[in-house]
Amino acid sequence: VIKMSNNDMHVLIYKILNYLYECLKKGIHVDLAEFIRDCNLENVSEQYWQSVIEELDQHGYIKGVIIRDTKTQKVIMLKDDFGITLEGVEYLQENSMMSKVKDFLGNSYEIALEATINYLLSTHLK
Numbered sequence: 001v002i003k004m005s006n007n008d009m010h011v012l013i014y015k016i017l018n019y020l021y022e023c024l025k026k027g028i029h030v031d032l033a034e035f036i037r038d039c040n041l042e043n044v045s046e047q048y049w050q051s052v053i054e055e056l057d058q059h060g061y062i063k064g065v066i067i068r069d070t071k072t073q074k075v076i077m078l079k080d081d082f083g084i085t086l087e088g089v090e091y092l093q094e095n096s097m098m099s100k101v102k103d104f105l106g107n108s109y110e111i112a113l114e115a116t117i118n119y120l121l122s123t124h125l126k
Contacts, residue, residue: 006040007043007044007048008101009051009052009055010097010098010100010101011101011104011105012039012041012044012048012052013052013055013056013061013098013101014092014098014101014102014105015039015040015041015105015109016039016041016052016053016056016062017056017061017062017084017088017089017091017092017098018092018113019035019038019039019113020062020082020083020084020088021084021088021089021092022113022114022117023083023117023120024083024084026117026120026121028117028120028121029080030078030082030083032078032082034120038113038116038120049076050074050076053065053076054067054074054076056088059087059091060085060087060088061084061085061087061088061091062082062083062084062085062088063081063082063083063084063085064078064079064080064081064082064083065077065078065079065082066078066079
């Protein structure tokens with residue numbers, strides 16, 4: 001039995017990829033503020049968030065990311081085409097750890113995600 005918490009890297013990766021995939025399927029443009037709120041990433045430190053996004057980008061699971069190193073910090077910007085790639089979809093669906101995370105999060109997460117996506121869909125159509 002694998003012990004997990006809501007801020008484990010695999011849990012964050014699952015939430016991010018799943019959210020992006022649902023947005024792609026529904027044709028919803030990903031807004032960074034909505035994205036952070038909807039994935040419950042408000043309490044994730046900036047450095048941790050950047051590490052996760054950088055990992056996803058380096059593995060080709062997401063697109064539309066610009067990473068700049070300054071003298072004092074790393075800056076990550078999301079372009080208009082920010083989203084999941086085919087590789088990201090395959091990782092989400094075929095990776096055994098992603099399956100374990102899905103089980104860990106349970107049906108309540110899936111219901112909340114669907115409600116969020118439906119809300120976004122209704123507000124983006126107006």
